[in-house]
Amino acid sequence: MTALSNAPTSSAEPVPAVGFAGLGRMGLPLARRLLQSGIPVVVYNRTQSKAESLVPAGGRWVASPRDLAKSIGKGVTFLMLTDEKAVRTVLFGRGGFARAASEGALVVDLSTIDPEESRANAAKLRERGVHYLDAPVGGSVDAATRGELGLFIGGEAADVSRARPLLERLGRRVDHMGPVGAGTSSKLVNNLLTVGITALSTEALTLADAFHLDRAQILDVLQAGGGRSGMLESKGPSFLARQYPAQFTTALARKDLRLIERAASREGRVLKMTREVRKLYDEAIAQGHADEDFASVLEVALVRGHAATPKPLPASPPPSGPTDGEGPTPN
Numbered sequence: 001m002t003a004l005s006n007a008p009t010s011s012a013e014p015v016p017a018v019g020f021a022g023l024g025r026m027g028l029p030l031a032r033r034l035l036q037s038g039i040p041v042v043v044y045n046r047t048q049s050k051a052e053s054l055v056p057a058g059g060r061w062v063a064s065p066r067d068l069a070k071s072i073g074k075g076v077t078f079l080m081l082t083d084e085k086a087v088r089t090v091l092f093g094r095g096g097f098a099r100a101a102s103e104g105a106l107v108v109d110l111s112t113i114d115p116e117e118s119r120a121n122a123a124k125l126r127e128r129g130v131h132y133l134d135a136p137v138g139g140s141v142d143a144a145t146r147g148e149l150g151l152f153i154g155g156e157a158a159d160v161s162r163a164r165p166l167l168e169r170l171g172r173r174v175d176h177m178g179p180v181g182a183g184t185s186s187k188l189v190n191n192l193l194t195v196g197i198t199a200l201s202t203e204a205l206t207l208a209d210a211f212h213l214d215r216a217q218i219l220d221v222l223q224a225g226g227g228r229s230g231m232l233e234s235k236g237p238s239f240l241a242r243q244y245p246a247q248f249t250t251a252l253a254r255k256d257l258r259l260i261e262r263a264a265s266r267e268g269r270v271l272k273m274t275r276e277v278r279k280l281y282d283e284a285i286a287q288g289h290a291d292e293d294f295a296s297v298l299e300v301a302l303v304r305g306h307a308a309t310p311k312p313l314p315a316s317p318p319p320s321g322p323t324d325g326e327g328p329t330p331n
């Protein structure tokens with residue numbers, strides 16, 4: 001058996017362990033899925049307590065990314081971390097993975113980061129003979145728990161084939177999008193839509209409120225028409241209850257919008273609508289919604305909607321004569 005075949009446990013040979021760093025909202029259910037499918041998983045998380053629930057399921061905790069690299073040897077290690085700073089720390093910091101990584105090991109980074117960072121991390125790891133895939137995910141905590149994520153992969157075809165048996169345990173779609181950086185690029189395109197559609201949905205609900213429409217009914221009707229969307233479906237219950245338990249936080253959504261704007265600007269593109277969307281998320285964070293689900297931008301949209309209520313029109317019509325040289329065109 002190769003280090004990565006991870007065949008079902010019916011084989012007489014032991015299944016090689018997989019590494020997993022980052023047991024937050026997404027990482028924890030993903031590591032658990034691997035364990036539940038019979039794969040031994042060595043786990044690292046900065047905050048140790050988050051790993052505890054995996055120990056009875058067979059997870060083995062190590063104290064640093066460096067120890068993780070030592071334990072996994074030439075095997076596969078997943079990262080599911082907040083942002084590029086976290087990824088850099090885990091890979092290259094003191095006690096980092098690269099300090100003890102074996103030649104031939106494969107790092108699969110599931111975090112959403114700048115494609116430029118993916119390429120830089122891949123190049124640095126390559127100097128040590130370590131392979132790298134960027135593999136950010138579409139879908140949130142529920143999809144991660146059920147194995148229904150979509151994975152956008154960037155990297156060498158041979159590395160994708162090597163990781164595929166594991167990736168297919170994590171998601172229902174594994175799409176190889178191109179070389180390193182193509183996975184994170186695809187994820188940013190995806191998230192421009194998910195956070196943008198959510199923002200526009202909150203504005204639609206503000207209008208529905210102004211028309212005194214029943215929110216539950218209009219949400220139901222919208223899902224039967226051309227305006228239906230996956231985001232409206234998944235965020236509908238939050239929009240109704242105006243409760244926002246975090247799946248994907250507003251802080252992370254804003255992080256992605258910033259990544260999108262930065263990457264677009266680097267490529268010479270101007271995304272004016274995205275800028276407006278980002279301002280909505282900025283405002284949500286300024287108003288204390290950073291750690292709630294990003295559906296909480298509804299609260300900002302509702303307040304903004306009221307602030308925009310126009311003053312009543314003047315009772316008498318405005319003067320009819322030309323006042324500024326732009327009078328009626330003579331016949």
Ligand SMILES: NC(=O)c1ccc[n+]([C@@H]2O[C@H](COP(=O)([O-])OP(=O)(O)OC[C@H]3O[C@@H](n4cnc5c(N)ncnc54)[C@H](OP(=O)(O)O)[C@@H]3O)[C@@H](O)[C@H]2O)c1
Binds near residue numbers: 089
């Ligand atoms: N949540 C979603 O619905 C969703 C969906 C798709 C993609 N994503 C992406 O997936 C990634 C993880 O998201 P999440 O929701 O799971 O975030 P999360 O719950 O905040 O978890 C973040 C993880 O990163 C670790 N971390 C942060 N800074 C670190 C550092 N400096 N050194 C070491 N570890 C560090 C955290 O460790 P501690 O536990 O010690 O804080 C935690 O394990 C993000 O890139 C996000 O954009 C999220």
